Amino acid sequence: QVSVLYFARSAELAGLRCETLWVPRQVTALQLWEEIVKVHPRLAVIRDQVVFAVRQEYVLLGDQLLVLQPGDEVAIIPPISGG
Amino acid sequence: MDESEDVPKDFIKLKSEKLSVDEVSELVISPCCGAVSLFIGTTRNNFEGKKVIHLEYEAYTAMAESEIKKICRDVRQKWPSVQHIAVHHRLGVVPITEASVIIAVSSPHRAESLEAVMYCINTLKASVPIWKKEIYEDEYSWKENKECFWANSEK
Numbered sequence: 001q002v003s004v005l006y007f008a009r010s011a012e013l014a015g016l017r018c019e020t021l022w023v024p025r026q027v028t029a030l031q032l033w034e035e036i037v038k039v040h041p042r043l044a045v046i047r048d049q050v051v052f053a054v055r056q057e058y059v060l061l062g063d064q065l066l067v068l069q070p071g072d073e074v075a076i077i078p079p080i081s082g083g
Numbered sequence: 084m085d086e087s088e089d090v091p092k093d094f095i096k097l098k099s100e101k102l103s104v105d106e107v108s109e110l111v112i113s114p115c116c117g118a119v120s121l122f123i124g125t126t127r128n129n130f131e132g133k134k135v136i137h138l139e140y141e142a143y144t145a146m147a148e149s150e151i152k153k154i155c156r157d158v159r160q161k162w163p164s165v166q167h168i169a170v171h172h173r174l175g176v177v178p179i180t181e182a183s184v185i186i187a188v189s190s191p192h193r194a195e196s197l198e199a200v201m202y203c204i205n206t207l208k209a210s211v212p213i214w215k216k217e218i219y220e221d222e223y224s225w226k227e228n229k230e231c232f233w234a235n236s237e238k
Contacts, residue, residue: 007143008214009225051233053212056146060233075143075212079227079234082140082147082172082213083124083184083204 002068004036005075010050014040014076025068029059032066032074043076051077089115093155094169095148097213102171102182111167111189120196122204124184126177133219138177143212147172150211154203158188161202162195170203172213183215205230 004021006014023035029052037043052059053075054066068074094110104123111119126138155168166189177183186203190196207213209230217224227234 005143007141007212008216049227049234053143053146056143056149058210058233075146077143077212078214078225079231080208080210080212081215081226081228081231082142082211083208083228 001070002072002074005073007076008078009046010043010076010078013042013046023068026065027068028063028065029061030063033061036076046078049079053077089113089166091159091165092167093152094167094171095151095155096171097142097144097147097174098171099173099175102173102185104182104185107169107171107185107187110169111187113166113189116166116189116191116196118191118193118196119187119189120193120200122184122186122200123182124204125182126179128179130217130219130224135179136218136220137179138183139216139218140172140174140177140183141214141216142172142174144174147211147213151207154206154210157206158199158202162190162199164192164195165190165199168199168203170207172207172211174213 001020001022005018011017055072108119128135151170158165158168169187172184186200188196188199208228209232215226217226
């Protein structure tokens, strides 16, 4: 059970800023994305632009295996524009 | 003399109130330093012919602070003589011409602080989870920094 945070365009598409989701303990970044898109299909349009932040470290949407603990924070990170 | 002024410090703040150049410069001034370099990012009133009404910033605050801390750590590795570093970024609505970010770095001599400030703003734009929305007269747009480190890697 992880906390998923949505920012910027991803928050607009998902319609919310945070929620708790049940996900497998071991999952690739891409699989995790697919799980989230099942809940919020409108997110599919930004798939090529986003990365994750898992426990506040960036993770590209790929085959990297994530080992998630209950309560871990996963954030959807659209292209940034600080500064 | 107050010896604690000599301990190098990082001053990182994300806030919704107006940023102050005086406040940020005073944070980094130190008796051992002959140079303070500053960068101020201000908001332009136009983009591709469209009139910008104002900007809105949001952040993944906890991670933004930790990514800025990493930048400070990298600065100190590359320029060991750097004394203090201050990075203040505004969140929420930022009117035209007001500052969205102020970065100040102090060092004994000017070369290091000038280079370190440039490194800070360039790296901030590539890696810190902060987002800017430009509000025009009849629409808005989420901006994307070309420096964003994953921007081209996933295409």
